[in-house]
Amino acid sequence: MRKLLVRCEKYCFITTNGRIGIQLAYTDQGQTWQKTRGDDILTTPTVLVVEDDPIMGESLQLRLRLENYNVDLVSDLCAARKALQTRLYPLVLSDIRLPDGDGGSLLATMLERYGGCCPPLVFMTGYGSVEQAVRLVRQGAWDYIQKPFDLDALIQRIGEWMPPGTHDDDAWFGISPASQALEQLIDRIASLDLPVLIQGESGTGKELVAQHIRARMAAQPGARHDLPMVAINCAAIHEGLLESELFGHEAGAFTGANKRHHGVFERANGGVLFLDEIGDMSMPVQAKLLRVLQDGQVCRLGSEKDLHVSVRLICATHKRLDKMAETGAFRRDLLFRISGVPIHLPPLRERADDIAWLAHRRVQTLNAKTGQSKRLDPRFVSWAKLQPWEGNVRELFSALDRAYHFASDCWVRWERFGMPCSNPGSSTFAARAHNVATPLGDYLARAEREYLTQVMSEREGKMAETAEVLGISRKTLWEKLRRHKIAT
Numbered sequence: 001m002r003k004l005l006v007r008c009e010k011y012c013f014i015t016t017n018g019r020i021g022i023q024l025a026y027t028d029q030g031q032t033w034q035k036t037r038g039d040d041i042l043t044t045p046t047v048l049v050v051e052d053d054p055i056m057g058e059s060l061q062l063r064l065r066l067e068n069y070n071v072d073l074v075s076d077l078c079a080a081r082k083a084l085q086t087r088l089y090p091l092v093l094s095d096i097r098l099p100d101g102d103g104g105s106l107l108a109t110m111l112e113r114y115g116g117c118c119p120p121l122v123f124m125t126g127y128g129s130v131e132q133a134v135r136l137v138r139q140g141a142w143d144y145i146q147k148p149f150d151l152d153a154l155i156q157r158i159g160e161w162m163p164p165g166t167h168d169d170d171a172w173f174g175i176s177p178a179s180q181a182l183e184q185l186i187d188r189i190a191s192l193d194l195p196v197l198i199q200g201e202s203g204t205g206k207e208l209v210a211q212h213i214r215a216r217m218a219a220q221p222g223a224r225h226d227l228p229m230v231a232i233n234c235a236a237i238h239e240g241l242l243e244s245e246l247f248g249h250e251a252g253a254f255t256g257a258n259k260r261h262h263g264v265f266e267r268a269n270g271g272v273l274f275l276d277e278i279g280d281m282s283m284p285v286q287a288k289l290l291r292v293l294q295d296g297q298v299c300r301l302g303s304e305k306d307l308h309v310s311v312r313l314i315c316a317t318h319k320r321l322d323k324m325a326e327t328g329a330f331r332r333d334l335l336f337r338i339s340g341v342p343i344h345l346p347p348l349r350e351r352a353d354d355i356a357w358l359a360h361r362r363v364q365t366l367n368a369k370t371g372q373s374k375r376l377d378p379r380f381v382s383w384a385k386l387q388p389w390e391g392n393v394r395e396l397f398s399a400l401d402r403a404y405h406f407a408s409d410c411w412v413r414w415e416r417f418g419m420p421c422s423n424p425g426s427s428t429f430a431a432r433a434h435n436v437a438t439p440l441g442d443y444l445a446r447a448e449r450e451y452l453t454q455v456m457s458e459r460e461g462k463m464a465e466t467a468e469v470l471g472i473s474r475k476t477l478w479e480k481l482r483r484h485k486i487a488t
């Protein structure tokens with residue numbers, strides 16, 4: 001065991017938002033460690049630990065408490081059976097050899113009690129009982145961890161096996177460092193009168209971010225609570241009609257213009273105008289938009305009267321506008337004008353920490369909609385972190401929705417996602433690369449990434465097995481995974 005706990009103290013306090021908080025401090029070989037938790041302590045999940053070695057059991061209990069879990073610690077099978085009758089645990093962590101039975105009996109008890117909705121049962125096993133643990137995993141246990149294990153590693157695995165705690169509920173975009181930085185940035189810019197340009201791959205949440213900026217603006221002191229936000233997708237509207245949609249027209253301005261039409265600038269006056277897919281706007285419309293932004297005046301088609309408009313402009317695109325500006329496909333002066341605050345949304349594959357959080361929130365949302373209480377298979381997290389998610393959060397959600405509705409018991413399982421990794425040899429992959437005229441180097445890098453992801457996923461993330469299948473050393477595999485930013 002790595003740490004010797006010699007003293008542990010616990011203090012309660014009132015958090016800044018008036019709820020009960022807790023602080024734990026323990027001294028370990030002369031060094032003091034502290035862990036503070038706020039109001040989330042009130043909804044802490046309880047883990048059942050079945051361990052007959054008192055030192056091991058107590059250190060696990062202490063560490064788990066420091067990590068904001070409640071722990072029911074029992075030392076034999078009989079006590080574990082009793083505990084299982086009193087509550088539904090989100091996780092059971094058990095030694096494989098117990099004084100009055102073994103892991104097989106515990107698994108049988110749990111399967112009998114819960115059937116297809118058996119809570120995750122993870123065995124802690126010594127070298128001598130690994131084979132038995134593997135057999136039990138085949139029979140329905142979730143996983144096993146080999147003793148002696150590093151407590152930090154165990155805590156990380158528990159984070160994957162269990163739904164994220166409610167302390168993450170303050171977040172609205174994600175819990176990864178990148179997402180948290182984004183949330184802070186949005187809080188800061190809400191009060192600034194600067195246009196915002198949101199760039200990111202399709203499905204990364206650009207529109208969601210625009211809606212949150214509006215919500216934060218509306219929450220500013222003295223702001224209108226019903227602050228209008230008008231959104232328009234520039235790629236979805238025919239070039240000939242886009243101008244009229246943006247600036248409006250008078251009756252008779254062109255054939256078919258039977259009555260006056262107020263454009264989005266007028267409709268968003270005093271609020272937010274969201275121009276989605278601005279990278280798809282033609283050069284002539286770009287020129288007109290620039291003039292409106294410079295003058296703060298809009299003129300309906302067929303009219304000679306300028307109208308003063310004041311909007312907070314938020315633009316979004318999945319395209320690289322800087323590259324387009326270099327080739328003359330996007331006006332550089334317009335780019336400067338719209339990018340007062342540039343925001344880049346990283347793709348989901350680069351925000352691995354967000355995947356579990358988003359997935360659990362989605363399952364909660366679906367539960368709220370359907371009145372069911374399904375849970376996400378904890379192994380989903382390990383699987384999902386290996387996927388490329390080219391369609392980002394939209395793709396993740398649609399895969400989850402499918403798995404949710406197909407689940408025959410209360411577990412939303414990864415096997416049911418039906419989203420195998422793209423096969424680099426498949427026509428879809430080649431067609432995708434061909435369609436976008438990908439340079440060979442990029443194509444090969446992408447093929448390598450997808451193949452690595454596929455084999456890692458098939459081998460359930462086991463490095464040694466993956467390296468063997470690929471015919472490369474573990475070191476080379478490690479380097480490649482790092483280069484391709486594939487989470488291990």
Ligand SMILES: Nc1ncnc2c1ncn2[C@@H]1O[C@H](COP(=O)(O)OP(=O)(O)OP(=O)(O)O)[C@@H](O)[C@H]1O
Binds near residue numbers: 173205397
């Ligand atoms: N961080 C997030 N949290 C919750 N839902 C998200 C998040 N990011 C994206 N989504 C959801 O994913 C879907 C796609 O998001 P959104 O439309 O905002 O993406 P987008 O980048 O604007 O996509 P596109 O470029 O294709 O228009 C929506 O259902 C949205 O609610």
